[in-house]
Amino acid sequence: MPAEHLTFFLDTMLGRLARWLRLLGYDAAYENEIGDWELIRRSGSEDRILLTRDRDVMRRWQIARGRVVAFLVSSSDIMEQIVEVATEFGLQPRPEARCPQDNSDLNTISREEARGRVPPYVFKTQKDFHFCPACGRIFWKATHWERIEQIRGRLA
Numbered sequence: 001m002p003a004e005h006l007t008f009f010l011d012t013m014l015g016r017l018a019r020w021l022r023l024l025g026y027d028a029a030y031e032n033e034i035g036d037w038e039l040i041r042r043s044g045s046e047d048r049i050l051l052t053r054d055r056d057v058m059r060r061w062q063i064a065r066g067r068v069v070a071f072l073v074s075s076s077d078i079m080e081q082i083v084e085v086a087t088e089f090g091l092q093p094r095p096e097a098r099c100p101q102d103n104s105d106l107n108t109i110s111r112e113e114a115r116g117r118v119p120p121y122v123f124k125t126q127k128d129f130h131f132c133p134a135c136g137r138i139f140w141k142a143t144h145w146e147r148i149e150q151i152r153g154r155l156a
């Protein structure tokens with residue numbers, strides 16, 4: 001499967017990584033109170049790669065026998081974690097980010113539509129705006145762009 005179509009489910013210790021994968025354009029499910037059993041079951045039924053920091057999860061039979069694809073994230077540093085996962089699965093930042101809060105697809109909105117809904121300085125200096133239909137937030141490139149560029153540099 002091409003890397004851009006991969007989807008993920010992250011364990012409860014990887015909330016920050018989930019947000020970053022979304023900003024990089026990847027479908028990354030995350031629930032902060034999910035138990036191991038449910039995490040494994042949902043990863044399997046939704047055909048997602050399970051990302052975990054927990055060695056015990058990696059020993060569960062569904063994973064040991066390859067029913068569910070899982071990857072053990074070894075670093076505790078967020079930048080290192082992004083690089084680990086991106087290297088393992090050949091991920092490159094995708095052109096369209098997903099909402100870091102809720103993993104939804106973002107819609108592009110015009111500058112006019114963003115007027116009055118973003119801070120005046122942002123309105124003046126930015127031209128591309130995206131709207132999340134799920135949480136109603138508006139995003140613009142500068143939000144996380146510098147760090148995405150930094151990550152892009154590390155993956156090149």
Ligand SMILES: [Zn+2]
Pocket residue numbers: 099100101102103104132133134135136137
């Ligand atoms: Zn949202």
